[in-house]
Amino acid sequence: MHIARSGRICGTEVVRGTGYWANDVATRWGGAPVSALDGFYTTWNNARQTFGQGTPQPGTDFDKSPQLATLGAGLDAAAPGSKWSGAAATNYGTANTDHQKVFTQLAELDRKLAQQVDQSAQVVATGRQNLDQVRQWVTDAANSVPPGKQRDMFLMQIANKGLGQLTEVVQKTNAESNTVAQNIAKLGPEFDALTREQKFGNGEKDEKGDVDALGNEKEAEEESPSEQGEADSEALQNGELTPEQRERLVTNTTLTPEQQAALDNGNLTLPPEQMSYLQGYSRAFGDKTPAEVKAIMDKAGPDGSRVADVFQLASNENIKTGLPETQPPSIDGPASGGKHALPDGILKVLDGPAMTQPMSSGVFEDGRWVVPPEPTGPLQPTPGLNDLATIVQAGNRDLQEGTALDSGLMSKSQEILAQSNQWPIPHAPGPGVDPMQDGPRWYHENVDPTLQNMFNALNTDSTVIHESVTGHGAQEFLDDMTQHQWQDNGLAAGGLFDWVSADAANDPTGRAAETAHALAEYTSQFDNRLLNLPGTDNLSLGQVNPELTRDWSRAFAPYLDDMVGMNVSGNEARFPPLDGIDEQPLKTRALMSVMYSDPEASEVMFSSANSFTEQYIERAANSITDSDPTSDNAAMKMAGKLQGALDLGSFDEKHDLLGDARQAVQESYDRRSRLYDLFSGAVGETSTQGGFASLLSPYLKEAVIGAPPDPNAEEPTATPRSDFPIQARLAEALLAQQVGNPDIQQWLNEKLGDKEHFNIPPSKIDPDGYTEYYNKITSYFTGIFGADKLMDNYWETYSSAYLDAHGK
Numbered sequence: 001m002h003i004a005r006s007g008r009i010c011g012t013e014v015v016r017g018t019g020y021w022a023n024d025v026a027t028r029w030g031g032a033p034v035s036a037l038d039g040f041y042t043t044w045n046n047a048r049q050t051f052g053q054g055t056p057q058p059g060t061d062f063d064k065s066p067q068l069a070t071l072g073a074g075l076d077a078a079a080p081g082s083k084w085s086g087a088a089a090t091n092y093g094t095a096n097t098d099h100q101k102v103f104t105q106l107a108e109l110d111r112k113l114a115q116q117v118d119q120s121a122q123v124v125a126t127g128r129q130n131l132d133q134v135r136q137w138v139t140d141a142a143n144s145v146p147p148g149k150q151r152d153m154f155l156m157q158i159a160n161k162g163l164g165q166l167t168e169v170v171q172k173t174n175a176e177s178n179t180v181a182q183n184i185a186k187l188g189p190e191f192d193a194l195t196r197e198q199k200f201g202n203g204e205k206d207e208k209g210d211v212d213a214l215g216n217e218k219e220a221e222e223e224s225p226s227e228q229g230e231a232d233s234e235a236l237q238n239g240e241l242t243p244e245q246r247e248r249l250v251t252n253t254t255l256t257p258e259q260q261a262a263l264d265n266g267n268l269t270l271p272p273e274q275m276s277y278l279q280g281y282s283r284a285f286g287d288k289t290p291a292e293v294k295a296i297m298d299k300a301g302p303d304g305s306r307v308a309d310v311f312q313l314a315s316n317e318n319i320k321t322g323l324p325e326t327q328p329p330s331i332d333g334p335a336s337g338g339k340h341a342l343p344d345g346i347l348k349v350l351d352g353p354a355m356t357q358p359m360s361s362g363v364f365e366d367g368r369w370v371v372p373p374e375p376t377g378p379l380q381p382t383p384g385l386n387d388l389a390t391i392v393q394a395g396n397r398d399l400q401e402g403t404a405l406d407s408g409l410m411s412k413s414q415e416i417l418a419q420s421n422q423w424p425i426p427h428a429p430g431p432g433v434d435p436m437q438d439g440p441r442w443y444h445e446n447v448d449p450t451l452q453n454m455f456n457a458l459n460t461d462s463t464v465i466h467e468s469v470t471g472h473g474a475q476e477f478l479d480d481m482t483q484h485q486w487q488d489n490g491l492a493a494g495g496l497f498d499w500v501s502a503d504a505a506n507d508p509t510g511r512a513a514e515t516a517h518a519l520a521e522y523t524s525q526f527d528n529r530l531l532n533l534p535g536t537d538n539l540s541l542g543q544v545n546p547e548l549t550r551d552w553s554r555a556f557a558p559y560l561d562d563m564v565g566m567n568v569s570g571n572e573a574r575f576p577p578l579d580g581i582d583e584q585p586l587k588t589r590a591l592m593s594v595m596y597s598d599p600e601a602s603e604v605m606f607s608s609a610n611s612f613t614e615q616y617i618e619r620a621a622n623s624i625t626d627s628d629p630t631s632d633n634a635a636m637k638m639a640g641k642l643q644g645a646l647d648l649g650s651f652d653e654k655h656d657l658l659g660d661a662r663q664a665v666q667e668s669y670d671r672r673s674r675l676y677d678l679f680s681g682a683v684g685e686t687s688t689q690g691g692f693a694s695l696l697s698p699y700l701k702e703a704v705i706g707a708p709p710d711p712n713a714e715e716p717t718a719t720p721r722s723d724f725p726i727q728a729r730l731a732e733a734l735l736a737q738q739v740g741n742p743d744i745q746q747w748l749n750e751k752l753g754d755k756e757h758f759n760i761p762p763s764k765i766d767p768d769g770y771t772e773y774y775n776k777i778t779s780y781f782t783g784i785f786g787a788d789k790l791m792d793n794y795w796e797t798y799s800s801a802y803l804d805a806h807g808k
Contacts, residue, residue: 044166047131047166141158142159154369249306275321288343311391314337354419355419360373385454397460459496485535513571519556524588524590527593541598542595554604563577588645592648602650606676616635731780741779
């Protein structure tokens with residue numbers, strides 16, 4: 001049976017896929033390209049299924065009004081009549097008459113219910129008929145298009161118009177179903193009133209009964225939370241918000257610190273009355289467009305921003321109330337937030353096509369196009385999406401955590417991005433422009449401003465962003481994001497991940513680590529493509545989208561220790577290794593090569609990698625004591641492994657860019673030398689994220705980047721390096737453990753003083769001073785059991801990475 005009870009009998013989810021602009025190149029369905037008409041017919045079939053099969057059940061099956069009227073008439077025979085008189089007869093007669101009225105009223109209510117059921121059935125029947133008409137129009141129009149070069153373009157336009165009509169049919173049917181549902185709901189209180197007013201005597205009530213009746217009457221007159229929210233919303237929309245209404249709005253959109261923490265973790269519970277108020281407030285905006293909603297918010301001043309907060313909280317399906325789920329969802333007794341709570345005008349934008357193109361109407365007569373439709377402007381994001389993004393940014397950004405509003409915006413963003421990348425698109429730039437020329441210019445002017453604004457609106461919703469890069473379709477999304485030649489160099493797209501590094505140290509949900517890991521797996525798997533982006537004459541990600549590359553490098557920086565298999569940062573080790581503890585660092589190396597394609601991103605990687613190398617060395621040194629002669633060899637292995645990935649990634653990027661191995665070896669070393677000098681302070685002051693503090697002493701430069709390569713070297717090699725710089729660093733750490741030869745400890749402590757590092761003079765400037773340090777440190781180091789093994793593990797692991805230098 002098809003009866004509208006509350007809300008949608010044919011939910012508009014079936015047309016979410018119609019956001020793809022109809023063309024046989026850009027339209028995707030089930031992951032594979034299909035024709036424009038196939039996409040339309042698939043969507044039509046999905047929509048038609050929601051209308052059910054068979055004849056809708058009529059209202060006569062629910063109409064018992066004739067039987068009730070007969071029962072009422074039958075009470076005439078029970079009237080006192082002329083044979084019974086007196087006070088008792090009078091009271092009885094009054095009660096009998098009241099009973100007759102009840103039966104009459106019940107019959108009328110049953111008749112009204114039957115009318116609404118009939119109306120619901122008619123809505124379904126009309127919706128089916130309209131769907132059939134849309135399908136027939138598309139079929140007839142498509143059959144009328146002659147073969148030729150323009151056929152595909154006309155079929156795209158026909159399918160696109162058909163999808164728009166299909167969306168209108170579904171949305172119109174939903175609106176009419178909602179009206180029926182509301183009318184049926186209004187009958188409930190009338191039935192309840194008959195129950196409360198039923199009498200079985202002379203109608204007199206005792207004092208307590210009178211008080212109860214007055215209490216019930218007052219309760220019946222009070223607004224429900226959803227009705228109160230609706231009234232307050234209408235007052236704001238009309239510019240008539242009272243202080244009491246303003247206070248309710250503020251109270252219902254403000255979370256305590258504990259509630260905010262629960263929202264962040266995805267387990268917030270709100271009182272049902274609060275959620276009902278919010279959803280009533282939201283739904284009261286009705287079919288107003290995002291532009292109209294934005295205008296209302298602007299006019300309302302500070303109160304206007306609370307509207308965005310209402311939308312976010314009301315649409316968050318992760319916020320529960322403790323009430324049981326219902327189908328369809330109830331606003332008066334909500335179990336949770338959800339998309340259904342958004343106003344129809346916003347739902348229309350989120351459920352409609354992602355991109356539209358203004359077209360002339362054309363002339364279609366006698367089953368054929370007399371004058372085919374023609375584009376009158378460029379293909380562009382659907383009006384309303386940019387306003388909706390601006391609305392979101394006006395609200396409290398802390399409330400954006402897994403909301404249906406944000407999820408809908410993300411879905412539209414992904415659709416726009418996918419479509420704009422399917423270049424060339426016939427007629428996309430508009431009339432008079434060759435679609436084969438300069439695709440990026442078209443989307444820079446017509447697509448990117450809106451798309452970047454949408455990403456800016458989403459960059460605080462870690463739940464939605466996490467899902468977009470770890471869930472279904474994640475690879476396609478990242479493909480589109482990296483291959484798009486962004487107007488802002490990838491600043492807005494990269495901004496989607498700014499929260500990752502900020503949350504890395506305190507990540508109870510694991511979203512930051514999982515998001516960074518998904519980006520890292522993608523980067524390491526598709527490093528060659530990211531160093532040679534399609535459609536760019538083999539330019540790299542760092543060259544095409546430098547801001548995106550930098551944001552990704554900052555997302556990776558806290559997890560470089562996890563990548564190679566040993567966490568030392570204390571961030572709960574939620575990031576699974578890219579390369580196992582006993583594996584060569586091939587994936588980490590590949591990731592490094594992509595990050596090296598931008599100078600600023602390479603600074604972040606160099607600084608973070610050497611900071612972790614420093615921590616590994618510190619950890620290994622601190623593991624050696626006289627009382628426990630063991631050593632943390634794994635830490636030294638990870639130091640060598642991470643250093644190898646860093647060095648080889650630099651070579652890989654240069655070799656890919658230059659195509660000359662000899663030149664790549666030299667320029668890779670020169671770059672790493674400059675980076676070392678930058679962070680050691682040798683080239684002026686700088687401020688970077690995650691800088692390494694302990695590897696700044698000049699004598700350690702060779703340990704960090706190695707000796708200069710042979711001028712004729714044609715492949716990267718693990719140039720033999722002196723053990724002394726690493727020994728000196730280990731000695732600094734070992735002195736804190738008070739181990740080793742006491743006499744040498746005293747000499748070294750006197751030299752170290754309160755400084756962090758030894759002041760070892762360069763051998764070419766002060767050979768005697770250098771030799772003295774060398775002899776003391778070497779003697780001290782070699783006299784400690786297990787210390788030599790640390791050095792062996794470091795260099796063996798580092799060198800073995802180079803043995804696989806051609807493994808990419």
